[in-house]
Amino acid sequence: MSAIVSQVGGLAQVNNVWIRILRRLKRTINRHSFETWIKSMHYEGYRKGVLRLTVLNDSHRNWVNENYLSLIRVAARDICRRDVEVQISLNGVHDVKKKAPALRRAMPKTPVVHSLRQGPALPHTNGNFTFDNYVLGECNEFAHAACFKVAQSPSRAYNPLFIYGQDGVGKTHLLFAITHYIRHNHQALSVLYETAEDFTNDLIESIGSRQMPGFRARYRNQDVLLIDDIQFIQAKKKTQEALLHTFNALYELGRQIVVSCDRHPEGLQFVQEKLLSRLGSGLVVDLAPPDLDVRVRILLKKAEKMRFDLPEEIAYYIASRAPSNVRQLEGLLTRVKAYAEWKHLDVTLESAKAALNGYGKLNASARLSTKVIQNKVALYYGLRTDDLLSRNRAKNIVRARQVAMFLCRELLKESYPSIGRSFSGMSHAAAMHSCRRVASMLRTDPRLVQTIDVLKNELAEGRPKRNEGGQLCVQFDAKT
Numbered sequence: 383m384s385a386i387v388s389q390v391g392g393l394a395q396v397n398n399v400w401i402r403i404l405r406r407l408k409r410t411i412n413r414h415s416f417e418t419w420i421k422s423m424h425y426e427g428y429r430k431g432v433l434r435l436t437v438l439n440d441s442h443r444n445w446v447n448e449n450y451l452s453l454i455r456v457a458a459r460d461i462c463r464r465d466v467e468v469q470i471s472l473n474g475v476h477d478v479k480k481k482a483p484a485l486r487r488a489m490p491k492t493p494v495v496h497s498l499r500q501g502p503a504l505p506h507t508n509g510n511f512t513f514d515n516y517v518l519g520e521c522n523e524f525a526h527a528a529c530f531k532v533a534q535s536p537s538r539a540y541n542p543l544f545i546y547g548q549d550g551v552g553k554t555h556l557l558f559a560i561t562h563y564i565r566h567n568h569q570a571l572s573v574l575y576e577t578a579e580d581f582t583n584d585l586i587e588s589i590g591s592r593q594m595p596g597f598r599a600r601y602r603n604q605d606v607l608l609i610d611d612i613q614f615i616q617a618k619k620k621t622q623e624a625l626l627h628t629f630n631a632l633y634e635l636g637r638q639i640v641v642s643c644d645r646h647p648e649g650l651q652f653v654q655e656k657l658l659s660r661l662g663s664g665l666v667v668d669l670a671p672p673d674l675d676v677r678v679r680i681l682l683k684k685a686e687k688m689r690f691d692l693p694e695e696i697a698y699y700i701a702s703r704a705p706s707n708v709r710q711l712e713g714l715l716t717r718v719k720a721y722a723e724w725k726h727l728d729v730t731l732e733s734a735k736a737a738l739n740g741y742g743k744l745n746a747s748a749r750l751s752t753k754v755i756q757n758k759v760a761l762y763y764g765l766r767t768d769d770l771l772s773r774n775r776a777k778n779i780v781r782a783r784q785v786a787m788f789l790c791r792e793l794l795k796e797s798y799p800s801i802g803r804s805f806s807g808m809s810h811a812a813a814m815h816s817c818r819r820v821a822s823m824l825r826t827d828p829r830l831v832q833t834i835d836v837l838k839n840e841l842a843e844g845r846p847k848r849n850e851g852g853q854l855c856v857q858f859d860a861k862t
Contacts, residue, residue, distance in 0.1 A: 400425055407420050410511075412716075415713050420454075436471050511554070513563060515687075517680045518676075519673060525547075528545075528665055533563035542665075543639070544667070545642045545643070546668050550708050552669055553610070553642040573606040576601075581621065584600075585624050602631045606637065606640070607640070616653055617651070622653060623654075626654065641661060648662075684712055688719060692715075693731075699731060717738065718738065750841060752796065752804040758840060770783045787817055788834070
């Protein structure tokens with residue numbers, strides 16, 4: 383993206399918007415597909431309301447038009463708040479096959495402000511992500527219910543609503559779903575979805591152009607404000623101050639605030655206490671990684687949307703090899719489909735195996751779960767898994783339990799409440815203490831470093847192994 387640079391002032395601003403569109407697309411498309419199909423498109427320029435992009439061949443253009451044009455359309459409209467034409471052509475030959483809303487020549491000096499009764503505020507979010515097509519499971523039912531309640535009754539349910547979970551578990555989908563539902567069912571309300579990164583960029587541009595009144599009006603005149611990936615604001619003092627003032631203004635007016643993050647509010651670093659207090663003052667819910675059954679159902683739904691028949695056997699095969707990241711999961715499905723089309727084959731188990739050849743490392747991570755880690759650690763320390771799940775305070779059991787919790791946090795990116803639930807309902811505070819205790823010891827105890835390295839390697843390789851003689855590898859002083 384750094385290559386997208388213009389020497390002309392007017393085009394520089396358009397380039398900046400194009401970069402923002404790429405950032406938005408990167409959030410909704412898995413990394414492999416983004417690098418292959420989206421980022422590889424060449425930006426040619428913008429003139430008279432037409433954004434021009436080029437690709438190397440017809441296959442590339444056809445694939446983008448068929449699979450990503452709607453996403454480009456939504457992202458462009460989301461960033462620019464107006465429609466312009468996009469041309470995707472070959473080698474500089476601008477033969478428009480499809481038109482899509484995209485970029486305008488320059489952003490308005492003063493952002494458009496929508497009053498309470500002017501209808502839904504722009505920009506629009508991706509209409510492909512709704513409550514109806516969200517695949518439910520034990521991992522996400524509570525978060526889904528909370529988001530749906532907020533969408534039904536903005537400002538009267540949970541305010542603010544803070545959703546957190548590791549990358550690719552469906553946070554952005556839920557924020558889009560809230561936005562989509564409100565725009566279709568509460569048309570008198572204004573609603574704005576924004577990423578924390580775009581909020582920061584907007585703030586910087588507004589300060590530089592001395593347009594802060596317009597900036598404040600844009601965000602504070604919303605009935606519902608959704609900020610995605612708020613962890614981006616860590617160590618950004620000006621952004622934190624702007625967000626705090628925005629949230630306080632909205633809250634005092636009884637407006638709805640929804641925030642997503644990759645960690646619990648208490649896990650945010652270098653964030654003002656007042657802002658942390660505001661973020662945690664409402665309902666805080668976590669999204670766990672999807673289990674195998676949910677991953678299979680996600681694949682089947684995605685295949686249906688892509689209009690090809692995916693046998694359940696193949697869905698299970700892909701899901702068993704994929705990590706618990708929905709975007710990466712969809713990327714593997716796209717690879718299976720593209721490989722079959724390239725070879726002019728039906729999608730079969732054999733073609734799927736061929737398509738995913740070389741993705742073996744994903745297999746171990748796909749099988750990795752809290753239960754696997756618990757079993758592995760118990761075996762390593764010569765204990766029963768039930769010992770780890772008990773309230774037994776014996777030194778060796780306490781240390782093994784802490785190590786298991788630490789690995790769940792490190793390898794699965796599990797939240798502290800989720801870890802606590804997996805260890806016989808221990809509290810969020812107890813889980814956090816255990817993880818931090820191990821992290822602290824790793825700075826001074828080389829034997830513990832070796833133990834963690836051994837366990838990580840064995841978990842990555844997926845091979846069961848007891849330590850030497852089935853005895854405890856290391857004895858620790860279990861000061862907690």
